Amino acid sequence: xxxxxxxxxxxxxxxPAPEVLQAMQPYFEExxxxxxxxxxxxxxINDAIEVFANTxxxxxxxxxxxxxxxxxxxxxxxxxxxxxxxxxxxTGNHVxxxxxxxxxxxxxxxxxxxxxxxxxxxxxxxxxFVNLAELKNAIRKDTFLFMTTAVNHVVGTIQPLxxxxxxxxxxxxxxxxxxxxxxxxxKIPLDVKELGIDTMAISAHKIHGPQGIGALYxxxxxxxxxxxxxxxxxxxxxxxxxxxxxxxxxxxxxELAFTDFAATTKHLREISDYLLSSLxxxxxxxxxxxxxxxxxxxxxxxxxxxxxxxxxxxxMLDAKGITVATGSACASQGLKANYVLMAMGKNHVQxxxxxxxxxxxxxxxxxxxxVVTELAEISKELRARSPxxxxxxxxx
Amino acid sequence: xxxxxxxLDHFMHPHNVGKMENPDAVAxxxxxxxxxxxxxxxxxxxxxxxxxxxxxxxxxxxxxxxTASIITDLAKGKSLDEAKKISWRDAMEALDGLPPxxxxxxxxxxxxxxxxxxxxxxxxxxxEVPNFSKDTIVAELKKIIYPQVGExxxxxxxxxxVGFADGEVLIDMNMMNFxxxxxxxxxxxxxxxxxxxxVKNIKINFP
Numbered sequence: 001x002x003x004x005x006x007x008x009x010x011x012x013x014x015x016p017a018p019e020v021l022q023a024m025q026p027y028f029e030e031x032x033x034x035x036x037x038x039x040x041x042x043x044x045i046n047d048a049i050e051v052f053a054n055t056x057x058x059x060x061x062x063x064x065x066x067x068x069x070x071x072x073x074x075x076x077x078x079x080x081x082x083x084x085x086x087x088x089x090x091t092g093n094h095v096x097x098x099x100x101x102x103x104x105x106x107x108x109x110x111x112x113x114x115x116x117x118x119x120x121x122x123x124x125x126x127x128x129f130v131n132l133a134e135l136k137n138a139i140r141k142d143t144f145l146f147m148t149t150a151v152n153h154v155v156g157t158i159q160p161l162x163x164x165x166x167x168x169x170x171x172x173x174x175x176x177x178x179x180x181x182x183x184x185x186x187k188i189p190l191d192v193k194e195l196g197i198d199t200m201a202i203s204a205h206k207i208h209g210p211q212g213i214g215a216l217y218x219x220x221x222x223x224x225x226x227x228x229x230x231x232x233x234x235x236x237x238x239x240x241x242x243x244x245x246x247x248x249x250x251x252x253x254x255e256l257a258f259t260d261f262a263a264t265t266k267h268l269r270e271i272s273d274y275l276l277s278s279l280x281x282x283x284x285x286x287x288x289x290x291x292x293x294x295x296x297x298x299x300x301x302x303x304x305x306x307x308x309x310x311x312x313x314x315x316m317l318d319a320k321g322i323t324v325a326t327g328s329a330c331a332s333q334g335l336k337a338n339y340v341l342m343a344m345g346k347n348h349v350q351x352x353x354x355x356x357x358x359x360x361x362x363x364x365x366x367x368x369x370x371v372v373t374e375l376a377e378i379s380k381e382l383r384a385r386s387p388x389x390x391x392x393x394x395x396x
Numbered sequence: 397x398x399x400x401x402x403x404l405d406h407f408m409h410p411h412n413v414g415k416m417e418n419p420d421a422v423a424x425x426x427x428x429x430x431x432x433x434x435x436x437x438x439x440x441x442x443x444x445x446x447x448x449x450x451x452x453x454x455x456x457x458x459x460x461x462x463t464a465s466i467i468t469d470l471a472k473g474k475s476l477d478e479a480k481k482i483s484w485r486d487a488m489e490a491l492d493g494l495p496p497x498x499x500x501x502x503x504x505x506x507x508x509x510x511x512x513x514x515x516x517x518x519x520x521x522x523x524e525v526p527n528f529s530k531d532t533i534v535a536e537l538k539k540i541i542y543p544q545v546g547e548x549x550x551x552x553x554x555x556x557x558v559g560f561a562d563g564e565v566l567i568d569m570n571m572m573n574f575x576x577x578x579x580x581x582x583x584x585x586x587x588x589x590x591x592x593x594x595v596k597n598i599k600i601n602f603p
Contacts, residue, residue, distance in 0.1 A: 311457035330457035
């Protein structure tokens, strides 16, 4: 490899920024304490957490008291969904989610169903947008929760949160609004007050923070039943100890992403626009999955390459030192084509040939050039082996 | 999940890949909907009945390409009778094994080779077009791999009953309702049987 691995799977996790590692260092080496009262070690950590909560809160226009640090996005989603169900739901009550949502939401919906609640699964259109007409019709007297994934984890579709909120508000009773912002946080503005979000999950390692730390936003006045019981160190929602160094790293990552939010997202948009146009110029017969332009998150490009299969492509790219993702059934443990693409009406061949590239602030145009050059070669090679390509492209 | 070095070698540098001009026999098995499809081309010495040349095309994952590549290696230079004995287990062994969820790729590769040979034999009057019967169904079911363990569903006693009458296939399966592979196996059964014009309807029952 010429210059290290090119990593384009940043929707899964990102490289921690050097500043983040620096910010964590003192809390590993020196101030490794837990929060407490009346003694300086504990008070130091109390104060630090307050400062860090303030940093995270201000990124989403929330109050520091509304931020609950926890071990990541999945735990935050669980605390919110199970917590809302415990506080406001009863057996037989109704929840709405969509078929393209993140597994955290869908598995929790299945859990609620198993425990006697009813769930409506909204369909999505060909671009991955949740069907809002269905949402209007799905709302019942006993609907207490709607949840959505602000930015789709497969195709980057930005759900129209304001429009959704208006529909929920038009109901004659309160419907709680939970948002998984794993892919959205740090990529699109999320003003929780203006959007009327009740609970929202965010994660540090998607924005160059450390793995193992995230936060739940809980709007003041919204009750959450406790799901994890134990000793209270930082929070009574996630009890037990929380790593202060990770919280420090999370806050630093937020500071880096949001100090010049416009510049951060502009870079991502430029790189992914460049990637898409390079792919479209250099590889014939590919198609973009999901929306084009402003309705798509700035870090995500997902294309289907016709006649070839994604696992083979990712393995060949891997051998060249490039990490990307695919929606192919062959690459999944359950041998199932990506459910989001299938729900968008794509066929098996489109899902099998789908490649997902997610860029970060560290991604350069030179890296994109290398990836597209390699991918063009690989596509040519695999197409030469493919009976589908051979059947539709007669040799001269 | 890990591939053996042999699988990686055959995937990165497949042997006998490419379309053959004027083959003596050709067969395509699998379907794009199921994510894998293999075409095998044969050139056969008409007097000695020896496979002089063989090549393949593959739409599928790394193990799909690798198993097709190895099957062509195994068959090349063999007599038709010898080649008819090549099974998916031979392909798997020659590749130093496959992960259980990928065993079905070796079945597809071996199956495509056998269909190509059969097509040759039928075209050259070496055998009759076989009649469709219950045995055909069972033979097809033996090609379906339970992905969890990488063995076929017949050997694993997952098939309780097979019936065939008036174009309707009836299969009773022995797979529990919490088995995550039920849908996958049912889909494969349909794919394997729908290609026969004699089959008008397929009914698969689970407990």
